[in-house]
Amino acid sequence: MILVNGVETEQISVTDRGLQYGDGLFETIAVVDGKPEFWGRHMARLQRGAEKLSIPLPPEELLLAEAEQIVGSDDSSHSVLKITITRGSGGRGYRPPESPTPTRILALSPWPEYPAGYYRTGARLHICKTRLGNNPSLAGIKHLNRLEQVIARDEWSDLEIAEGLMLDGENNLIEGTMSNIFFVKGDELITPELTKCGVAGVMRELLIDRLQGEEIPVTIRPISLGELDAFDEAFCSNSLIHIWPIRQIGDRGFSAPGPMTIHCIQLLNRPS
Amino acid sequence: MILVNGVETEQISVTDRGLQYGDGLFETIAVVDGKPEFWGRHMARLQRGAEKLSIPLPPEELLLAEAEQIVGSDDSSHSVLKITITRGSGGRGYRPPESPTPTRILALSPWPEYPAGYYRTGARLHICKTRLGNNPSLAGIKHLNRLEQVIARDEWSDLEIAEGLMLDGENNLIEGTMSNIFFVKGDELITPELTKCGVAGVMRELLIDRLQGEEIPVTIRPISLGELDAFDEAFCSNSLIHIWPIRQIGDRGFSAPGPMTIHCIQLLNRPS
Numbered sequence: 001m002i003l004v005n006g007v008e009t010e011q012i013s014v015t016d017r018g019l020q021y022g023d024g025l026f027e028t029i030a031v032v033d034g035k036p037e038f039w040g041r042h043m044a045r046l047q048r049g050a051e052k053l054s055i056p057l058p059p060e061e062l063l064l065a066e067a068e069q070i071v072g073s074d075d076s077s078h079s080v081l082k083i084t085i086t087r088g089s090g091g092r093g094y095r096p097p098e099s100p101t102p103t104r105i106l107a108l109s110p111w112p113e114y115p116a117g118y119y120r121t122g123a124r125l126h127i128c129k130t131r132l133g134n135n136p137s138l139a140g141i142k143h144l145n146r147l148e149q150v151i152a153r154d155e156w157s158d159l160e161i162a163e164g165l166m167l168d169g170e171n172n173l174i175e176g177t178m179s180n181i182f183f184v185k186g187d188e189l190i191t192p193e194l195t196k197c198g199v200a201g202v203m204r205e206l207l208i209d210r211l212q213g214e215e216i217p218v219t220i221r222p223i224s225l226g227e228l229d230a231f232d233e234a235f236c237s238n239s240l241i242h243i244w245p246i247r248q249i250g251d252r253g254f255s256a257p258g259p260m261t262i263h264c265i266q267l268l269n270r271p272s
Numbered sequence: 273m274i275l276v277n278g279v280e281t282e283q284i285s286v287t288d289r290g291l292q293y294g295d296g297l298f299e300t301i302a303v304v305d306g307k308p309e310f311w312g313r314h315m316a317r318l319q320r321g322a323e324k325l326s327i328p329l330p331p332e333e334l335l336l337a338e339a340e341q342i343v344g345s346d347d348s349s350h351s352v353l354k355i356t357i358t359r360g361s362g363g364r365g366y367r368p369p370e371s372p373t374p375t376r377i378l379a380l381s382p383w384p385e386y387p388a389g390y391y392r393t394g395a396r397l398h399i400c401k402t403r404l405g406n407n408p409s410l411a412g413i414k415h416l417n418r419l420e421q422v423i424a425r426d427e428w429s430d431l432e433i434a435e436g437l438m439l440d441g442e443n444n445l446i447e448g449t450m451s452n453i454f455f456v457k458g459d460e461l462i463t464p465e466l467t468k469c470g471v472a473g474v475m476r477e478l479l480i481d482r483l484q485g486e487e488i489p490v491t492i493r494p495i496s497l498g499e500l501d502a503f504d505e506a507f508c509s510n511s512l513i514h515i516w517p518i519r520q521i522g523d524r525g526f527s528a529p530g531p532m533t534i535h536c537i538q539l540l541n542r543p544s
Contacts, residue, residue, distance in 0.1 A: 002286055011283035012291065014274055014377050019284065019356075021418035022294030053419070054426065084291075087422075092384070094418060094425040094449055105286050112364070133405025133469065134441050137423055145417035146293035146366060147325070150359075151409055153366040154326065169406050177366055197405070 001073045002107040003066050016103055018086030021094065022144035024103075025049040027202075029081040030240050031071050031108070036081055038239065039064070041202045046085065049141035054096070055087050058104050070108050078111035080240060086144070112240065115159070122247030122256025123162035123236065125176065127225075128152040132168050132175075134196040142199050149177045163236055165249055168197055171225045176236045179244070180204040184233035184260040189218045203237040203268070210267045233258030242268050273345045274379040275338050288375055290358030293366065294416035296375075297321040299474075301353040302512050303343050303380070308353055310511065311336070313474045318357065321413035326368070327359050330376050342380050350383035352512060358416070384512065387431070394519030394528025395434035395508065397448065399497075400424040404440050404447075406468040414471050421449045435508055437521055440469055443497045448508045451516070452476040456505035456532040461490045475509040475540070482539045505530030514540050 002010050017023035030037040043060050050057045084105040090097035130152035152164050163176040174192050180201040183190045194200050211218045234246040234254050243265045245257035274282050289295035302309040322329045356377040362369035402424035424436050435448040446464050452473040455462045466472050483490045506518040506526050515537045517529035
């Protein structure tokens with residue numbers, strides 16, 4: 001089921017700036033037993049993106065009511081709710097309209113079934129040749145300009161490879177094509193700084209908060225590719241997978257899941 | 273009139289990867305007296321973009337037939353034909369489908385009426401705070417990820433300002449939000465290298481070819497912001513405006529139109 005501005009349809013205007021320029025934002029939300037997970041955190045990130053792009057958001061109650069309508073139409077135990085907000089139609093060329101009428105799209109899709117081994121014995125990551133461009137104006141938010149991820153994801157088709165690790169132009173590790181990445185060194189967690197590129201994931205933020213609540217040190221900083229050898233454990237996170245332990249990045253093997261990774265999985269499984 | 277895959281409609285599927293990820297390309301073509309200008313050059317650039325993104329293009333004869341159909345539906349002396357090609361629907365997340373079924377959208381819109389002063393006495397350019405991210409995988413092609421241009425174009429609303437000049441993260445001048453830029457120094461033309469970011473415009477390419485045909489030296493190289501003071505003339509180009517002389521960039525004034533700029537305007541007015 002798909003709702004576009006509250007109406008059940010699968011169509012959108014070709015003049016929509018979401019299509020014309022990728023002028024919009026999205027959230028991918030896990031739905032478990034009929035309930036969207038971490039709704040408040042997804043709304044907060046959407047709000048940050050909307051402020052950065054100056055797109056007025058529909059009221060949260062409206063999005064929630066439509067989310068409940070769409071989730072109620074399906075009886076799967078697990079599904080995926082994608083909320084897309086575009087700047088709508090109008091404006092002159094790239095110039096946004098002064099008073100945009102945003103388009104909201106809510107779509108429910110089946111749960112992606114990933115191989116159980118990714119969770120149990122760890123995921124193998126390809127190091128992508130496609131780099132992320134630095135753009136502080138767009139860093140951190142989940143906008144609709146995702147060609148870098150598309151061409152990076154097209155670099156491999158081997159099912160043994162779960163995810164691709166993307167670097168910026170200066171050989172800093174930034175994120176997976178669809179996930180954030182964490183490393184463990186001793187009793188410290190380290191995750192890349194996302195001030196120049198990358199998407200600050202809801203699961204990344206939640207984990208950082210819970211680790212800080214347990215007084216486990218988390219450092220957010222630039223991480224260079226050359227540092228890979230120095231880490232004890234690695235894992236990636238997103239809203240659907242929660243955490244995949246990582247057993248290999250390129251040629252570098254890790255024992256997976258390591259003890260800190262297991263602790264992080266348990267932290268995320270705690271009720272919110 | 274809008275044709276989507278040959279059918280007159282204004283709607284497209286919300287599952288189209290053009291909307292989901294900006295996974296596609298476009299061309300903006302001037303239509304003068306019922307004829308699309310520089311069709312061959314637009315098709316060549318579209319082809320280069322399609323190869324870079326691995327999107328199979330529809331046959332050129334089909335695009336031409338649909339272009340003629342849409343242009344024939346309108347009797348304006350000037351209009352704008354926009355051709356958009358997306359990777360269509362399908363695939364799993366960012367991963368493109370193995371055999372994509374691209375979507376083609378042809379849309380005709382009214383000619384944009386810019387103030388006559390931009391042509392006669394020159395355009396004033398704002399220097400944009402929004403920077404272009406470097407990404408060699410996407411540089412040069414006209415893809416649908418245009419948020420950088422959208423937020424840059426949102427930096428000013430003063431009609432006196434015709435265009436915004438965009439820099440990369442290292443203070444190199446790259447292009448306008450919707451045009452390419454050329455500088456004149458003595459008897460030499462200089463235009464920015466577009467190997468890391470920027471769109472290589474059809475009008476830029478045509479002008480470079482014609483200048484080379486006249487044995488006027490054109491240098492394509494990185495140009496830093498600090499070099500602005502050293503240039504004698506400046507102009508910007510795109511398929512619709514052809515050339516706007518530039519009379520001011522930020523605080524730096526130029527006498528406009530300068531003699532080399534006038535020569536370039538004449539070169540472009542020569543029949544192809």
